[in-house]
Amino acid sequence: MIAYAVQRDIDAAQLCKLAGIDLPALKKKTATPVTAQQLQDLWLNASRLSNDPLFGLHFAESLQPAALGIVGEIIQSSATAGEALTHAAALTHLVTDQCRMELTRTNKTFTVRLIPATDYGATPPYAFRQLIDLLLVMVIHELDGLLLEKIAPSAVRLAYTVPDLPEYERVFRCRPSKRAGEYVLVFDIKYWDEPLLTANYELQNLLLQKVSTLTNTTAQPQTLQLRIYNYLLANSYLGVSSLDDMAANFNISPRSLQRKLKEEGVKYQDVADAVRRSLAVYYISSGNYPLKDISYMLGYNELSAFTRAFKRWTGSTPVSYQSL
Structure with missing residues (x-):
C-alpha cells in the first residue's frame, strides 16, 4: 500500500x-x-x-503482480481454474483474519463469497471496505492469470453503497449491485473446469522477475513519467493500460495526465510504447518462447500487429531479433 x-x-x-x-x-x-x-x-x-476517495479500489487495481504471484504458487497443485480457486480460498487466512472465502457452484455459475468475521451491517469501517475491494479485485486478477485472458464476472454484489458506481464498474468489469450482507463475485461456470496450461506461466514469471528489478518504490518521489512507467510495467499482463484507465487509477482526468507528461517532455503513448518495447525485447531475449504467446502477453490479439509495432520500435522483425 x-x-x-x-x-x-x-x-x-x-x-x-x-x-x-x-x-x-x-x-x-x-x-x-x-x-x-x-x-x-x-x-x-x-x-x-x-x-482520492477510491484509493482502496485503485490500489486493488494495481495489484496484478501480487495476483500473478499467487497464481504461480497454486498452479503447481491445480489442474483446473476451479481447483486453483479452491486452493486460494483455503489460504485466505494467511492474508487476513477479517473474513474467509467460500466457493459455491450451480449448473450455470460459480460464486466467490467473502464472509466477514464480524457483521458490520450496511456501514462497515473504511478499512474493511478497502479490504473487501482488494480481495475481490484480486480474485478477478487471479482468474486472468489462470486462464490467460481478462475475465469479467457476471455479477458483483456488495453490502455497502459504492461512492462512484461507474468507476467500480470499470475496475470490476461489471456493474456492482447492493445486497445486504453480501460480498460476492459470480462467474460463468464454463471457467470452473477450464484446464490450466502450465507452460504459459514461464512468461508470467518473467514479468514478475522484471517487476522485481524496478527502482525501490518507497524511495524519494519520482517524476510522473517514471511513476507511470513503473506502474504500466508492473501491470502489463495481457496489455498496457490505456490513457483513460491510467488517468482513472491516478484519479485525474486524461487531459490533466497528458498535460503533466507534456511538461516533462513526453506523451503518454511514448511511455506506453517504451514499456511494450522493453518487455518485448526482454521476453524474446529470455528464451525461445512462441512469438504468438509473447504477442498475447503484450495485449496484441494478432501477431501481425505485434510484428509491425516491434519493427517500428527496433527496426527489426521479432523473428529476426529472436535469431540473433
Whole structure:
C-alpha cells in the first residue's frame, strides 16, 4: 500500500508518520506487526493525501503482480481454474483474519463469497471496505492469470453503497449491485473446469522477475513519467493500460495526465510504447518462447500487429531479433 501511495506522489515518510508507523523499522524483518488502528489510519490518510476517495479500489487495481504471484504458487497443485480457486480460498487466512472465502457452484455459475468475521451491517469501517475491494479485485486478477485472458464476472454484489458506481464498474468489469450482507463475485461456470496450461506461466514469471528489478518504490518521489512507467510495467499482463484507465487509477482526468507528461517532455503513448518495447525485447531475449504467446502477453490479439509495432520500435522483425 505504501509503495502504491508513492506511485501516487505521496511521501511515504509523511504517510507513515500520520498513521503512527515507523517506516525504517517497518522495512526490517523483525518489524512489529502493524496494528488494526494503524492500518485504518494508513487507509484514511492515503485517501486524504491522494485526494482520492477510491484509493482502496485503485490500489486493488494495481495489484496484478501480487495476483500473478499467487497464481504461480497454486498452479503447481491445480489442474483446473476451479481447483486453483479452491486452493486460494483455503489460504485466505494467511492474508487476513477479517473474513474467509467460500466457493459455491450451480449448473450455470460459480460464486466467490467473502464472509466477514464480524457483521458490520450496511456501514462497515473504511478499512474493511478497502479490504473487501482488494480481495475481490484480486480474485478477478487471479482468474486472468489462470486462464490467460481478462475475465469479467457476471455479477458483483456488495453490502455497502459504492461512492462512484461507474468507476467500480470499470475496475470490476461489471456493474456492482447492493445486497445486504453480501460480498460476492459470480462467474460463468464454463471457467470452473477450464484446464490450466502450465507452460504459459514461464512468461508470467518473467514479468514478475522484471517487476522485481524496478527502482525501490518507497524511495524519494519520482517524476510522473517514471511513476507511470513503473506502474504500466508492473501491470502489463495481457496489455498496457490505456490513457483513460491510467488517468482513472491516478484519479485525474486524461487531459490533466497528458498535460503533466507534456511538461516533462513526453506523451503518454511514448511511455506506453517504451514499456511494450522493453518487455518485448526482454521476453524474446529470455528464451525461445512462441512469438504468438509473447504477442498475447503484450495485449496484441494478432501477431501481425505485434510484428509491425516491434519493427517500428527496433527496426527489426521479432523473428529476426529472436535469431540473433
